[in-house]
């Protein structure tokens with residue numbers, strides 16, 4: 090069975106490269122002929138999750154997996170972890186710093202948007218260890 | 230890959246092409262390849278933006294438009310000038326001077342596309358106030374931008390406004406008013422758009438969002454510029470009055486449309502590569518607090534069209550003066566409500582995605598091709614030098630997978646291969662001697 094697997098390292102605080110991983114993911118999905126509806130949802134979610142790695146994490150990676158059933162996006166980082174996930178999931182909740190806010194981030198909408206756009210959304214986090222988010226998008 | 234033969238205004242003049250690679254990298258849809266010593270335009274990908282026309286030092290890229298003699302095929306003719314035409318004449322005292330000059334060179338009647346823009350402005354202005362629209366709504370005025378979205382941003386098509394282009398609306402009004410006034414048949418009237426670009430010519434021959442264009446042909450601004458010049462400023466007995474508002478005229482330059490439809494919360498961007506960057510942002514949902522996005526493929530807007538004569542900054546300034554001295558009534562108040570229902574102002578066909586970027590219709594096969602493509606890419610040097618004839622190493626890998634290129638078309642790969650072969654020859658020669 091054929092599938093696509095790609096890993097994108099994302100560095101903490103690297104705003105000049107922010108968005109490159111999700112741009113490449115979009116490009117690939119367009120080449121695979123993923124429908125516009127799905128594409129739109131993956132675009133939003135992959136950008137949000139990538140930017141969270143840049144803004145909030147100590148570094149991590151974004152992983153793309155595609156098979157005939159769907160698209161999976163996984164984000165893994167090495168810390169600092171989220172103390173209260175239900176709080177982080179709340180619309181408007183943000184701990185973004187001044188720099189991120191000056192660039193227009195920090196509305197506290199990223200995680201809620203990911204959950205809204207993905208068909209399955211899982212998040213787990215451990216303080217001092219890291220956060221892992223996994224999203225699945227059905228292809229039809 | 231579907232091989233639909235599409236009409237394109239942008240063509241290659243084989244006799245002029247030197248086979249250099251200048252155009253390759255400037256094409257926003259990677260539609261050009263150099264093979265066998267000259268450029269080829271991939272029809273399915275070309276959006277007729279005219280970037281290659283601007284960049285080619287050898288003038289090997291041309292825009293095909295109608296010859297002025299085409300107007301002889303009709304009993305009656307109407308010129309519909311794009312407002313950017315006004316910007317071509319620096320010392321213009323009034324728009325009437327251009328309209329009268331058009332009559333002097335043989336058109337029976339003129340109708341301003343700027344007036345069409347007034348009507349479209351009102352239609353979009355009203356549309357933007359409907360609830361539940363995707364944000365931002367994207368202008369459909371520049372056909373090159375709409376085609377760019379079809380090819381590279383298919384997921385943004387629901388954002389594109391479904392209101393017809395000013396030139397279409399102007400043509401419908403012009404034809405109907407002329408026929409009523411002169412009591413003649415619609416097909417006896419030939420309507421010719423005075424165009425700043427190949428994109429509009431293509432939009433007439435293969436319309437987007439409608440079956441058939443209301444416009445019969447397009448004459449290049451570049452071609453007509455000099456013919457009109459001697460007639461500009463001549464005194465005529467009954468000068469043709471300009472009937473458009475400053476807002477409609479303003480469409481000639483970048484941000485003119487945005488100013489007319491949504492000055493409170495819109496963004497206007499000019500230049501096709503700048504537009505790509507903003508469309509990426511829209512895809513990422515970074516601009517969802519914006520109501521309207523206007524993109525013009527050309528720098529400065531249509532005044533910078535590939536078929537214009539005057540420098541786009543000078544033309545923009547000329548248009549600005551006309552806007553300043555024009556009728557400032559907003560189209561919402563100036564365009565009669567009756568006009569809004571009299572003509573079909575909306576598209577009757579959906580704007581479909583162009584699937585040319587797809588590697589295969591079958592997802593499984595597409596994934597296999599992508600795998601192969603990535604393997605090939607890993608082995609390429611990554612110089613993006615273009616000497617293989619593809620714009621980047623990545624597109625070259627894609628071309629190989631699609632069956633349009635061969636790995637040894639890469640001179641760096643070839644060089645490595647030759648080195649190996651030379652080594653083998655040396656070894657062979659040595660074994661013989663022993």
Ligand SMILES: Nc1ncnc2c1ncn2[C@@H]1O[C@H](COP(=O)(O)OP(=O)(O)OP(=O)(O)O)[C@@H](O)[C@H]1O
Nearest residue numbers: 141145146177183184185194195196197198199200
């Ligand atoms: N990978 C992560 N590591 C640590 N904390 C995170 C991570 N992702 C999110 N968070 C925390 O969750 C909060 C909410 O994230 P969310 O993406 O919803 O909003 P935001 O990034 O602050 O703002 P926006 O996404 O609207 O720009 C963040 O402010 C941060 O405290």
Ligand code: SF4
Nearest residue numbers: 371426526527531534
């Ligand atoms: S900006 Fe105007 S002149 Fe340029 S391609 Fe678009 S419609 Fe044509």
Ligand SMILES: [Mg+2]
Nearest residue numbers: 137141199200
């Ligand atoms: Mg976020």
